[in-house]
Amino acid sequence: MVVLHDVALSPYAQKVKIALIEKGIDFEARVAQLGGGDPDLARANPRGEVPALVDGEVRIFDSSIILEYLEDKWPTPPLLPSAPADRARVRMIEEVCDGPFEAACWGMTELLVFKRADGAAATAMQARAAQDVGAICGWLARQLGDRDYFNGVDFGFGDIAVFPYLQIAALYKLAPAEGGPLAAWLDRVRARDSVRRTVAEAKAALDGFRAVAGKIMSGEAQRQYRDHRLEWMVRAGGLDVVRHGVDNGTIRFSTPPS
Ligand SMILES: N[C@@H](CCC(=O)N[C@@H](CS)C(=O)NCC(=O)O)C(=O)O
Secondary structure (H helix, E strand, O other), X not given: OEEEEEOOOOHHHHHHHHHHHHHOOOEEEEEXXXXXXXXXXXXXXXXXXXXXXXXXXXXXXXXXXXXXXXXXXXXXXXXXXXXXXXXXXXXXXXXXXXXXXXXHHHXXXXXXXXXXXXXXXXXXXXXXXXXXXXHHHHHHHHHHOOOOEOOEOOOOHHHHHHHHHHHHHHHOOOOOOOOOHHHHHHHHHHOOHHHHHHHHHHHHOHHHXXXXXXXXXXXXXXXXXXXXXXXXXXXXXXXXXXXXXXXXXXXXXXXXXX
């Protein structure tokens, strides 16, 4: 059986879980310990990130690469559109969602849960996150156009790519605009079994996340600041947040695989 190294609140892991369920693939979700100290996860993914997928001898990291693998190995039902231009469109949506969209949502978590800044600095950074999410949602609404799904006629990777981030943005009350096309799309997608199960598992993991947050804030474990996230933090005015996190050992950077 396929094993998914999982953290239910991770948007990247959610993408893979929704795809596995949609494709009807039998899998075991194994809860990973982030921040080091999980040899199983380290074997599956030298970056120490979730998601990682183990299929017999095959070990794959990175949610986008895992989705492509699932589509290649289990093509039915297809979750990518068939026309080359549509496939490229969906992959571009995924690129924006996994990059700047995720980074702005993650920035809000750093501020609201991990209390990385306070006072005027925190207010300015939250405003920046809201501005970024608003701009990205405008772009997403144009991508959706008059389609029911980002993927096209049917639900697929285009939708899986957007859901985890729009869901977080909605929790933080940053988006989507009430009554708009993205809100209608979100309602449509939330009604799917794959999404309901993924959301229910994420809600059930909230207490565990608070415990991990406590460990990170006390310096027992570290949050990974990488690529888009790190860039967002610096761009949003959080250079001191990074400096402080490095000094007090609550932040780690990515390390090359060895
Ligand atoms: N590009 C990767 C990103 C995965 C990622 O950053 N996962 C986060 C959880 S949301 C993680 O495991 N971080 C490791 C850590 O915080 O120690 C993907 O698409 O799978």
